[in-house]
Each structure stands twice: as C-alpha cells, then as structure tokens.
Amino acid sequence: xxxxxxxxxxxxxxxxxxxxxxxxxxxxxxxxxxxxxxxxxxxxxxxxxxxxxxxxxxxxxxxxxxxxxxxxxxxxxxxxxxxxxxxxxxxxxxxxxxxxxxxxxxxxxxxxxxxxxxxxxxxxxxxxxxxxxxxxxxxxxxxxxxxxxxxxxxxxxxxxxxxxxxxxxxxxxxxxxxxxxxxxxxxxxxxxxxxxxxxxxxxxxxxxxxxxxxxxxxxxxxxxxxxxxxxxxxxxxxxxxxxxxxxxxxxxxxxxxxxxxxxxxxxxxxxxxxxxxxxxxxxxxxxxxxxxxxxxxxxxxxxxxxxxxxxxxxxxxxxxxxxxxxx
Amino acid sequence: xxxxxxxxxxxxxxxxxxxxxxxxxxxxxxxxxxxxxxxxxxxxxxxxxxxxxxxxxxxxxxxxxxxxxxxxxxxxxxxxxxxxxxxxxxxxxxxxxxxxxxxxxxxxxxxxxxxxxxxxxxxxxxxxxxxxxxxxxxxxxxxxxxxxxxxxxxxxxxxxxxxxxxxxxxxxxxxxxxxxxxxxxxxxxxxxxxxxxxxxxxxxxxxxxxxxxxxxxxxxxxxxxxxxxxxxxxxxxxxxxxxxxxxxxxxxxxxxxxxxxxxxxxxxxxxxxxxxxxxx
Numbered sequence: 001x002x003x004x005x006x007x008x009x010x011x012x013x014x015x016x017x018x019x020x021x022x023x024x025x026x027x028x029x030x031x032x033x034x035x036x037x038x039x040x041x042x043x044x045x046x047x048x049x050x051x052x053x054x055x056x057x058x059x060x061x062x063x064x065x066x067x068x069x070x071x072x073x074x075x076x077x078x079x080x081x082x083x084x085x086x087x088x089x090x091x092x093x094x095x096x097x098x099x100x101x102x103x104x105x106x107x108x109x110x111x112x113x114x115x116x117x118x119x120x121x122x123x124x125x126x127x128x129x130x131x132x133x134x135x136x137x138x139x140x141x142x143x144x145x146x147x148x149x150x151x152x153x154x155x156x157x158x159x160x161x162x163x164x165x166x167x168x169x170x171x172x173x174x175x176x177x178x179x180x181x182x183x184x185x186x187x188x189x190x191x192x193x194x195x196x197x198x199x200x201x202x203x204x205x206x207x208x209x210x211x212x213x214x215x216x217x218x219x220x221x222x223x224x225x226x227x228x229x230x231x232x233x234x235x236x237x238x239x240x241x242x243x244x245x246x247x248x249x250x251x252x253x254x255x256x257x258x259x260x261x262x263x264x265x266x267x268x269x270x271x272x273x274x275x276x277x278x279x280x281x282x283x284x285x286x287x288x289x290x291x292x293x294x295x296x297x298x299x300x301x302x303x304x305x306x307x308x309x310x311x312x313x314x315x316x317x318x319x320x321x322x323x324x325x326x327x
Numbered sequence: 328x329x330x331x332x333x334x335x336x337x338x339x340x341x342x343x344x345x346x347x348x349x350x351x352x353x354x355x356x357x358x359x360x361x362x363x364x365x366x367x368x369x370x371x372x373x374x375x376x377x378x379x380x381x382x383x384x385x386x387x388x389x390x391x392x393x394x395x396x397x398x399x400x401x402x403x404x405x406x407x408x409x410x411x412x413x414x415x416x417x418x419x420x421x422x423x424x425x426x427x428x429x430x431x432x433x434x435x436x437x438x439x440x441x442x443x444x445x446x447x448x449x450x451x452x453x454x455x456x457x458x459x460x461x462x463x464x465x466x467x468x469x470x471x472x473x474x475x476x477x478x479x480x481x482x483x484x485x486x487x488x489x490x491x492x493x494x495x496x497x498x499x500x501x502x503x504x505x506x507x508x509x510x511x512x513x514x515x516x517x518x519x520x521x522x523x524x525x526x527x528x529x530x531x532x533x534x535x536x537x538x539x540x541x542x543x544x545x546x547x548x549x550x551x552x553x554x555x556x557x558x559x560x561x562x563x564x565x566x567x568x569x570x571x572x573x574x575x576x577x578x579x580x581x582x583x584x585x586x587x588x589x590x591x592x593x594x595x596x597x598x599x600x601x602x603x604x605x606x607x
Contacts, residue, residue, distance in 0.1 A: 017505040021421065024414035025431040028479060031472065032434045035441065035449045042452040093348030101345060110349060112597060117356045119593040120586060121533025123560045127567045127582045128359050131366070131575070173355050180352060202331065206338035227440065234442025237535045237560075241568060261444050265536060269543075283448040287441065294440035 036287065043281035045274055054281060060247050060263075062271075067278035069285070071249050075164065075257040076286075078250065079239065080232035082168030083175055088225055090172075091179025095221075098180070099187035100209055111184065118177035126241035129170045134161040134242055137169075142254055156252040162244030165253040170238045175228035182227065182301070186220030187213055223301030230293040234286055236261035260286050363583050370580025380546050380562070383571045390581050392548045393562040396463065399549055400542060400558060401531050403467025404474055409524055411471075412478030416520075417508055419479070420486040431479075439476035446472045447540030455541055463549055463556035466542030473534055474527035481523025485516040519603075522596045529592035533585060535560035559585050 040047075046054065050067060057068020098111055142159030149155040190213050198208040214221075244256020245266050258266075260282045271279055378389025415435075419428045450469040455461055489512050497507040513520075543555040544565060559581055566578035 014503055014505050017508075018418075018421070021414045021418035022427065024411050025418040025427055027411060028415050028431050028438070028475065029427075029434045031475070032437055032441075034453075035445065035472075038449050038452050039445065042448070042456070090348045090351060093345040094352050097345040097349040101342060102349070108601075110353060113353050113356055114349075115597065116590060116593060117352065119529060119533075119589055120356075120359065121535070121560060121589055123533065123535040123563050123567075124363065124582050124586055125359070127563060127578055128362055130567055131579075132362050173359075176352055176355075204331075204335050204338045206341055207334065210341075230440055231442075234444060236442065236444040237564060241564070261442065261536075264444060264448070265539065268540065280448060280452065283445055287445045290440060290442055290445075291437060294437060297440075298436050 039280055039284045039287060043277055043284045046277035046281040047284075049274060050278075050281075054278070055285075058249060060278075062267075062275050065274050067275070069260065069278075069282055071247055072258050072260040072263045072282060073285070074249055075243070076233055076259040076261070078164055078253075078257075079167045079171055079243070079259055080229055082164070082253075083171035083232045084225060084229050086168065086172040087176045087179055087228060091176050091224070091228070092183050092221060094176070094180040095183035095187055096209060096213070098184045100205065100213060111181075114177050114180050117173070118181065122174065122235060122238045123241075125170055125174055126238040129166065129238055129242040133169065134166055137161050137163065137166045142166075146254060153251070154253045157254060159254045160244070160256070162242055162256050163252075163254045164243065164250050164257050167239045167243040167257075167259070168253075170242055171232045171235060174235060174238060175232050178228040178231055179224050182224035183217070183221045186217040186224065186301070189220075190216045220301050223297045223299075226293050226297035226300065230290045230297065233293070234261060234290050236265045240265045360586070363579065363586055366576075366579035367581075367583030370576055371583060375577075375580055376584070379548065380557075383569075383574060386573070388573075388577060390559065390562055390577070390584065392545065393557040393559045393581070394584070396542070396545070396549050396556040397532060397559040399552075400463055400466040400470055400538065400556065401528055403463065403552070404470030404531050405524065405528055407468065407471035408474040408478055408527065412475050412527075413482050413513070413520060415479050416482035416486055417513070419483045420512070421504070421508070432483075435476040435479045438472070439480070442536075443473060443534050444536040444540075447537035450537065451540045460553065461541060461543035461555040462553045463542055464552040466538045466556060466558065467552070469537035469541045470531040470534060473537060474524075474531050477527040477530060478520075478523050481526065482516070482520045485519030485523065486512060488519065489515045518599070522599050525592050525596045529589045529596070532592075533560060533589050535564050539564065 046067065050057070054067065054069050055073065056070055057066075058070045059066050059068045060071065061067070094114065098107060098114070102110060138159055138161030142161065142163070142165070145155045145165075146157035146159045150157055194212045194216065195208055198212050203211065239259050240262035243259065243262055245258055245262060246256040247258050247263070248255075250257035264279045264282055267275070268279055374387065375389045376394065377391040378387060379392055380390070381388035415431060419431060422428050446469050450465050450472070454465040454468065493511060493515070494507055497511050498504070502510070538558045539561050542558060542561075544561045545555045545557045547557075549556045563578050563581045563585065566574040566581065569575065569578075
C-alpha cells in the first residue's frame with residue numbers, strides 16, 4: 001500500500017483522518033500509563049507512610065491507621081498457586097484431549113463448552129461457590145481432611161466451609177478454560193508432519209504426544225499457565241465470596257483468609273484517608289505483579305509464533321482468522 | 328517391535344487421564360449451569376424483571392433498576408469504546424509496521440490482562456474521588472476501558488482479513504485512503520467487528536468489581552448519568568453475601584438472567600465465527 005500512495009493521493013485531502021486514527025492508537029498507550037500513574041498517585045500517601053515495610057507487616061488496623069499487607073499477599077500467593085497446581089494438569093490434559101485425541105465430531109462441541117466456561121462472569125462463580133461449594137466443603141471434603149489429615153499443620157480444622165482451599169478450588173475452575181483454550185491452540189499449531197513422522201517410526205499415540213507435541217508446544221503452554229496465574233492473582237469477586245475475609249496469616253488450608261483483591265473489594269466502601277490509600281497500594285502491587293506475569297506470558301507465547309492474542313478469546317479468533325485468511 | 332503391545336497398554340492410563348480432565352471441565356460447566364437454572368428459574372417472573380428491589384422481608388422485589396442500570400452502563404461503555412477501538416484498529420491496519428503500532432498492540436495486550444479490579448480503582452481515583460460521587464458515567468467509563476482491548480485486537484484481525492487486492496483496486500480507481508477505509512474496508516469487515524463488539528459487551532456485562540467501585544449501587548431507577556446506579560452483577564454480589572434468604576433467592580434469579588444474557592451473546596459470536604470459517 002505504501003508504494004501505491006502516489007503524490008495525487010497525498011493531495012487528495014485526507015484531512016485529519018490519519019491523525020484521528022493515530023491519536024486513538026496513541027490513546028490506548030497513554031491509557032495504560034495513566035492507569036499506572038493514577039493508582040500510584042492514590043497509593044502515594046501509604047507508600048510514603050509505610051515504605052517497603054508494607055509488604056512484611058502483618059498488622060492491618062484501621063482504628064490505629066497502621067497497615068501491612070503480609071496476610072493479603074500470602075493469601076494471594078497461596079490461593080493462586082493452589083489453583084495453578086490443580087488447574088495446570090487438568091487444563092493441559094483437556095487441551096491434549098481436544099487437540100490430539102478427540103474424534104472430530106466431539107472436538108467442536110467440547111471446545112465450545114470449555115469456551116463457555118471462560119465466559120461465565122466471576123460473580124456467578126461466586127454465587128455458586130457460596131451456596132453450593134462452601135456447604136459441600138464444610139461437610140464433605142473439608143471434614144474428611146480435618147478428621148483424617150488434621151495432624152498435618154495445613155489441614156487443621158475446624159472446617160467451616162469458607163477457606164483458602166475453597167477459594168483455590170473456585171479459582172481452579174475459573175482459570176481452567178484459559179489454560180485449556182490457549183494450550184489447545186498452541187498444540188494445534190504443531191506441524192502435522194512431526195506427528196506422522198513419529199507414527200511412522202512406530203510410536204504409540206501417547207509416545208507421540210509426550211515426545212513431539214508437548215516438547216514443541218512447551219513454551220506456549222508455559223505462557224498459558226502464566227496467563228492463568230495472572231488471572232487467578234487478580235480475581236476479586238469470586239474469591240471474596242468464598243474465602244471468608246479474615247485478615248490473618250492463614251494457619252491452614254481450611255482456615256479463612258484474605259487476598260489482596262478480596263481485601264480491596266471488602267474494605268473499600270468504608271475506607272478513606274490512609275486506609276483507602278493502603279488499599280490502592282495493594283491494587284498497585286497487584287497491577288505491577290500481574291503486569292510482569294502477563295508480559296512474560298505474552299513474550300513466551302509469542303516466541304513460538306503460534307499465537308498473538310491478548311486473552312483467551314481473541315486468541316481463538318486470531319488463530320482461526322489467519323487460517324481462514326489463507327484459504 | 329515386540330514390546331509394542333506393552334507400550335500401547337502403558338498409553339492407556341495417561342490417555343484416560345486426559346479424557347477425564349476434559350470430562351471434568353465439562354461436568355463443572357454443567358454443574359454450575361444446572362444449579363443456576365435449578366435455583367434461579369423459580370424466582371424469575373415478569374415482575375421480578377421489571378420491579379424495583381424491596382427491603383428485606385417485603386415480597387415482590389425485582390431487579391428492574393439493576394437491569395436498566397447495567398444496560399445503560401454497558402451501552403455507554405460500548406459508545407465510548409467502539410469508535411476509539413475501531414479507529415485504533417484502523418491505524419494498526421494502515422501502519423502495521425510502525426513503532427506506534429507495535430506499542431499500541433502491546434498496550435492492548437497488557438490492558439486485556441490487567442485485573443478488572445485495577446480498572447475500577449483507576450476510574451475511582453480519577454473520577455469518583457475527585458467529584459465526590461459514584462455515577463453511571465464513571466461505571467460506563469470503567470467498562471469502556473475493559474472493552475477497549477478486546478475491540479482493538481479483534482477489529483484489527485478482522486480488518487486484516489479484507490483482501491489487499493480490494494484496497495489496491497480502490498486506490499487505483501482514485502479513491503483516497505480515507506475513502507478506501509470508510510467505504511470499502513470498514514463495511515467489508517463490519518460483521519467481524521460486530522462479533523468483537525459482542526464479545527466485549529458480554530465481558531463488560533458480567534464485570535462486578537469495576538462497576539462496584541465506580542457506580543456503587545442504588546435501589547431507585549436510574550434518572551441521570553451522574554448518580555449512583557444499580558447494576559446486575561453488583562446486585563447479585565450484594566444479595567448473595569447478605570444473610571437474608573429472600574435476597575439469596577433473588578441472587579440466584581439475577582445470576583440466571585446474567586448467565587443467559589452473557590452466554591447467548593457469546594454463543595452468537597462463536598456461531599458466527601464457526602459459520603464464517605466454514606465458508607473460509
């Protein structure tokens with residue numbers, strides 16, 4: 001197109017059109033910077049008052065106006081890692097099934113349903129969690145873990161339903177489709193010749209999967225796992241509804257706790273002054289951490305050159321779109 | 328190889344685990360949908376969809392104002408995000424190699440990974456804290472920020488699908504770049520861009536944290552854009568964590584309404600993509 005652009009066209013009165021579109025593009029860039037700066041501005045008083053000690057202090061006392069984020073940070077780390085450990089194998093397994101094993105007539109409907117799981121709003125997971133999962137955890141698995149494994153420090157009771165474990169389970173369900181959808185796209189991009197080569201050498205399907213498909217798509221799958229971790233860390237509503245919102249360092253997986261996001265949602269309505277600023281500082285921490293994780297993830301998935309979307313959904317559009325464009 | 332049989336047997340267990348993972352994922356989806364329909368369907372009546380909420384214990388409360396409030400804020404968000412997003416996508420499509428384009432694409436991806444809570448905090452600090460009031464306007468702006476990256480990324484992809492030969496033909500006929508974009512490229516990609524907008528709307532309609540932090544909630548009908556406004560997700564959240572059984576019942580009903588809306592939008596978009604890809 002650049003070569004097509006003759007002198008006549010330049011004189012043809014493009015007007016402000018190119019500037020408008022460029023401004024819109026630049027605006028998006030400015031927006032990301034603005035989000036960072038505005039939240040930093042709001043968090044500044046707390047940052048000045050507590051400094052790095054904010055990260056390690058366990059005291060969060062609005063009455064005394066002293067704030068420390070250690071319980072929230074620890075709660076965030078535990079719940080999201082728990083979710084990643086549970087959803088990782090399940091998601092990759094689902095992706096393997098969808099990409100390598102499922103008969104063609106089953107592929108589309110199952111992929112479609114996994115996508116729908118990603119589309120369910122987080123507050124709906126919260127409703128389901130609070131009324132179905134929490135009572136079930138209290139009486140079923142929670143009680144079982146408490147009575148059988150209660151001698152282990154991280155399964156100490158009492159099991160009251162709302163807990164770190166319940167929050168981790170809800171997060172598992174929420175990030176499973178992200179992992180499955182992106183991993184499937186990455187696996188699908190593995191060249192067919194490689195698979196056929198393995199089969200020609202006499203490999204079974206599982207040997208082909210473990211020796212060709214998984215190694216080739218390893219980087220992309222790592223990216224998918226990281227994107228999912230970012231989602232889990234930033235998730236607010238569903239976690240708030242099932243974690244019990246106790247502002248303490250969790251002693252056990254069956255105990256209620258708090259994450260950074262849930263603390264913000266919970267305390268935000270009554271907060272002002274330094275309290276509000278401390279919540280914004282928690283938000284800033286979340287922003288920076290999810291930003292770093294997402295940057296790494298996008299870079300990882302990018303490197304494989306198989307995927308270039310920003311989230312699960314556009315990713316599918318993109319990959320499919322490209323195929324359609326070539327046909 | 329003599330041990331092929333044994334190797335095939337060894338494959339069975341891990342393959343079965345993969346099948347079970349997929350089965351589990353789908354079971355969870357159905358389990359959630361099952362409970363939402365089971366507990367929510369009984370609540371939904373015409374008056375539930377149109378009435379104002381009532382205080383605890385007073386029967387007949389509905390979600391009318393929350394539905395309207397959500398509609399207003401999502402529409403406002405789309406109104407702000409669609410023109411900006413499509414304009415940015417046009418820039419990306421016209422100058423795919425420029426460094427601004429690379430930076431913008433990068434920013435869009437970063438933005439789509441930013442937790443929605445942070446978007447809420449951003450608009451809260453920028454607008455609510457300054458003006459001292461929660462408003463539908465602030466809620467709409469927060470939702471626009473959520474929708475923007477989805478629209479930019481899908482619209483760019485859809486614009487790229489318009490064959491280059493068409494643009495070259497248009498330019499060869501003497502049309503300006505602007506005319507080519509407005510009269511040829513955008514109309515050709517319109518249906519695809521609409522799918523992107525649908526996905527963005529579905530995403531925005533389910534957002535709780537950004538709306539809670541900017542529009543808060545209200546028990547009245549929204550009268551103008553500058554007052555606190557009820558929305559469906561915030562109502563669901565408030566009712567679900569309340570200790571009152573009639574509110575909890577209504578939370579299930581409202582959740583059913585939200586799920587049906589969001590899933591219908593998503594399914595329509597997915598169907599469109601599937602049909603178009605088949606035509607390829």
